[in-house]
Amino acid sequence: METNVSNYQDQIYHFNGLWDLPSICGLKIIKKKDNTIIIATDLFDKNPGTSITEWNTKLAKELCDKYEIGYNQLIFIEHTPDKKTKLSFNQESFFKVDFDIEDDKFENPQWQELTKEEVDNLITE
Numbered sequence: 001m002e003t004n005v006s007n008y009q010d011q012i013y014h015f016n017g018l019w020d021l022p023s024i025c026g027l028k029i030i031k032k033k034d035n036t037i038i039i040a041t042d043l044f045d046k047n048p049g050t051s052i053t054e055w056n057t058k059l060a061k062e063l064c065d066k067y068e069i070g071y072n073q074l075i076f077i078e079h080t081p082d083k084k085t086k087l088s089f090n091q092e093s094f095f096k097v098d099f100d101i102e103d104d105k106f107e108n109p110q111w112q113e114l115t116k117e118e119v120d121n122l123i124t125e
Contacts, residue, residue, distance in 0.1 A: 027063075
């Protein structure tokens with residue numbers, strides 16, 4: 001698999017989750033001058049393994065290392081697509097996740113909900 005990132009990527013990403021269980025997520029990488037935005041999308045119906053929310057500390061580090069993204073330049077966003085139901089937890093959502101970085105590890109995720117417009121603004125700024 002190609003590890004160089006152009007300014008924009010959109011792909012299905014395969015990773016080993018909890019207990020090395022094969023897992024997948026949607027992945028968008030947007031490289032900008034001062035930061036890199038990663039949008040990881042949960043693919044509930046297609047993912048046989050670990051969700052991105054359960055694995056975000058390890059996934060964020062893996063992606064930074066693989067695609068040569070500076071830890072402090074990362075903007076990591078968890079995306080849940082709209083599942084077209086009336087249940088509120090199945091509606092589209094975006095959460096920016098900040099991490100504490102200690103000893104080359106991502107720890108203590110902190111979530112901040114964003115609107116789709118706020119995500120669009122981050123991408124186009």
